[in-house]
Amino acid sequence: MTVSHPLDPVTLARDLLAAESVTPARGRVFDVLEAALGAIGFSVDRFVSGVAPDGPVENLLALREGSGPHFAFAGHLDVVPPGDGWTSDAFAPEVRGGMLYGRGAVDMKGAIAACAAACAEVPGGTVSMLITGDEEGPAVHGTRALIERMEQRGVKPQLCIVGEPTSAARLGDMIKIGRRGSVNIWIDVPGRQGHVAYPHLTDNPIRRLVAILAEIDAILLDAGSDWFQPSNIEVTDLTVGNPAHNVIPAKASARLSIRFNDLQSGDALVARVAEIAERHAPGAIVAGKVSGEAFLTPPGPLSTLVAGAIEDVLGVTPELSTTGGTSDARFLSKLCPVVEFGLINATMHKIDEAVALEDLRALTSVYAEILRRVASQPPA
Template sequence: MPETILPDAIELTKALIAAESVTPARGSVFDVLEAALLPLGFKVERFIEGEAPEGPVENLLAVRGTSGRHFAFAGHLDVVPPGQGWTSGAFEPEVRGGLLYGRGAVDMKGAIAAFVAAAARVEGGVTTLIITGDEEGPATYGTPRLIERMAERGLLPDLCLVGEPTSQHRLGDMIKIGRRGSTVIDIVVPGKQGHVAYPHLADNPVPRLVRALAEIDAITLDQGNAWFQPSNIEIIDLTVGNPATNVIPGEARARISIRFNDQQYGPDLIARIEEIVQSHAPAGIVKGRVYGEAFLTEPGELSTLISGAIRDRLGVETELSTTGGTSDARFLSKLCPVVEFGLLNATMHKLDEAVALPDLVALTDVYAEILKRAFA
């Protein structure tokens, strides 16, 4: 029987980049990952769910082992649109000056490749890969559906590592032990259109919306705490859509975004905004969507395990943080302790996204050390 050729993190990253996978992703990029996993003894299950506009989305669940400690790695193969102005093709991986360029190099195809290469070195226990094609989008049919599939199969990890690019200045200098929650709220204040010279025959919605927004903008939700910065409310859109100079508009709209810590709860925030809006505009309509609640994995076994592996392999002291945007860890935190750790995030979502080749090699080493410690 021919000897199995172990996957190389750099070559696998190149292959994943070359498989274009703008969110929601499916198809060839999952073919590449499945082909790398099957020779390592993983049982791979792929499924597609959802309809446009939030789907269809492909997900992959790969499991190796049947008993012992269960360690899960979670990530996403979808990427944000590349935009215009790349030095080379966004989906044409190219090495220049020790850097591998391509959309998804750090967010997060490089980390997925590094984990696969690490898993090739370490056996024992149960290893699971939870990989979605919809993390950069609404995530409706992504990781939540993977979690449902895992529950159906009785798969419950003991520990979970999400390979998001958490490093700030050098590999391993920061890991995420929690994230703030996120909600976006749309506000519509109806009025009655009319001529500006006859305001008594119209009903201008703009002043009522402005007063409501002023009250909302003045809110101080909290002062933060030991692990989280203060929650913040941001007005991100204000629209009347009135091209005329002599017409009182019949409607005014606004959108606000709230990033909140674990002292707040998404539905309560939406209800508070609705109360304020209706105090100024009783006919106002408020619709909110919670994209994720805040979560915290208290410092303990998992963060100590990861920090220790980073220290031993890289000689770096790691900062535990909850900063940044949301990730799919918000869903996975309901299963087990979750920590995020991956490549440098300096070029994520930017033109000419790139990863240093030595960082891919080093990340593979650290991931392998994490697995060894988890199964020890």
């Protein structure tokens, strides 16, 4: 069934897709969204945060005052680089066979267009849109800067949806109610360089690094928790950089990536790796960067409201899940209950990323129903 919306989500999605916005995004893509939101009653605050190498990053905080609880929609206009091999230009969107093609179609300009169109359809309610240009990148000057801006202005949402592409096989089949945490850890093991024929005059760092990694590889962090799969440790890089076959190197390095559930914490994992490294290689240097801690919005009023809207509009009962990578919900979860719901994720970050026109319109209808349900509730 074709549904007509006052603000056409397909047209807005095409305009957003046509504005190239490889992370970190600034400029024209924000112009397009600001014009659309300004036309439907939002006051728009755009600002730039950060400097090189992780910035500058543009962010947008749009607010429309109304009745009921304050509902926030969060998303990002930046996209990953398109890569080679597209059927058509990744930033010259085309409709073919009922599909809209372009980088960012599902991740996540399509959802942003759908939310704006839903806001045009449902004029009541207090709504904010929190849009960053730095989700696909380091995420240093994006949503965290938006949260600071909101605190400065006294803007505090009570409910939040992040429009990430959570659907798997069909629109509406999955809602994310949490995400695992993520930490990257670098291990540098110093040695003493020398000739392989005189090992007593050297200290081979590779042997020590292998011992460190063997112990780490044997770790079973946990068996999972009520809503999360088991935490996992993966070795993502090994570097020696030794071009000579007869030289014992001066240093060996490795990088780990750990995705962890709510039974772990990023800092504790870094400390555990550091303790193992020190036992096998005194003086080893271990550095960690926690991208985000695990978070969970337990099943409750927000997930029930969103699931109910999906069921009524689409006839689909969504699964509540915590699978997948990190998202900006890890920051927003500190403000209020947050869930993620958006388009089908089959083509995100791929060549010929595309969204079905029918799904764009259907997602707009779901978001509109969510807005109606939120606006009908008494303010907290």
